[in-house]
Amino acid sequence: MTRISSYPAGVPCFVDAFSPDLDAARRFYAGIFGWEFAGPGPMPGTPGDPPGEYHVARVRGGDVAGLGSMPSPQTPVVWNTQVAVDDVDATAELARAAGGSVLVAALDADPAGRLAVIADPTGAAITLWQAGSRHGAELVNEPSAWAMSLLSTPDPETAGGFYEAVFGWEREPFEDAGPGVSLFRLPGYVGGEPGQPVPRDVVAAMAGVPDPAAQAAWSVDFWIADAEAAAAAAPELGGSVIAPAHDAPPFRRAVLAAPDGATFSVSELRL
Numbered sequence: 001m002t003r004i005s006s007y008p009a010g011v012p013c014f015v016d017a018f019s020p021d022l023d024a025a026r027r028f029y030a031g032i033f034g035w036e037f038a039g040p041g042p043m044p045g046t047p048g049d050p051p052g053e054y055h056v057a058r059v060r061g062g063d064v065a066g067l068g069s070m071p072s073p074q075t076p077v078v079w080n081t082q083v084a085v086d087d088v089d090a091t092a093e094l095a096r097a098a099g100g101s102v103l104v105a106a107l108d109a110d111p112a113g114r115l116a117v118i119a120d121p122t123g124a125a126i127t128l129w130q131a132g133s134r135h136g137a138e139l140v141n142e143p144s145a146w147a148m149s150l151l152s153t154p155d156p157e158t159a160g161g162f163y164e165a166v167f168g169w170e171r172e173p174f175e176d177a178g179p180g181v182s183l184f185r186l187p188g189y190v191g192g193e194p195g196q197p198v199p200r201d202v203v204a205a206m207a208g209v210p211d212p213a214a215q216a217a218w219s220v221d222f223w224i225a226d227a228e229a230a231a232a233a234a235p236e237l238g239g240s241v242i243a244p245a246h247d248a249p250p251f252r253r254a255v256l257a258a259p260d261g262a263t264f265s266v267s268e269l270r271l
Helices: 022-033 088-097 156-167 227-236
Strands: 012-019 036-042 053-059 062-069 079-084 101-109 113-119 125-131 146-153 170-173 181-185 202-208 217-223 240-248 251-257 263-269
Touching: 012 022, 012 125, 012 146, 022 036, 022 053, 022 062, 022 227, 079 217, 088 101, 088 113, 088 125, 088 156, 125 217, 146 156, 156 170, 156 181, 156 202, 227 240, 227 251, 227 263, 240 263
Parallel strands: 012 062, 079 125, 146 202, 217 263
Antiparallel strands: 012 079, 036 053, 053 062, 101 113, 113 125, 146 217, 170 181, 181 202, 240 251, 251 263
């Protein structure tokens, strides 16, 4: 397990999702992970947006993820990955210069921080986070907490160059995970746990998608105490099972969907 109080620039720091039925989403994730929720607090938005709520999910008193209400029910529900930056506005401009785009211009989420949403040149969206009072996830790499974010893209070369230009990430093939899978490393960063199977400067992963017309996207993985139990519970809580529990050594893994359609994977570490 890892307790974290702050994140250096370039390191993914938090995950959240925005749902058209926040109460149902909270019940679902509480049933799957045992999350407790702090809040509600105000949801960041631009002037004219309808008011919303934002809840922080906690495990053993530590922040692990966020759930907010969705202003537009037509928007697909996804899990977002936030990356720590020193200056949201400057990084958004750097993303434009590197061939990406800005989907949501920089805005304040006082007192927690400041954010913007960018997309890489292959279309995958990711959030920039400039910390105020909230730096990010306080617990990671333990059951019911976030462990890793994965980029799936039909153009790994273009995407890899973008993230190197914007965040300083370096790409390295990861043959143990299968063909087309790479690790993103941030030189000089030391995270994770001693003895983990990947270098401690790994900050994310990337998988190439064979279909050139496929939509590039980021996804998130949470560790879980029992992958089989989580898959069995998902339909009972209003969600669904996208991929049943299966072996992906050293993990037992499943892909689930919340009642609002947001997909995520759960991984049970088996040593």
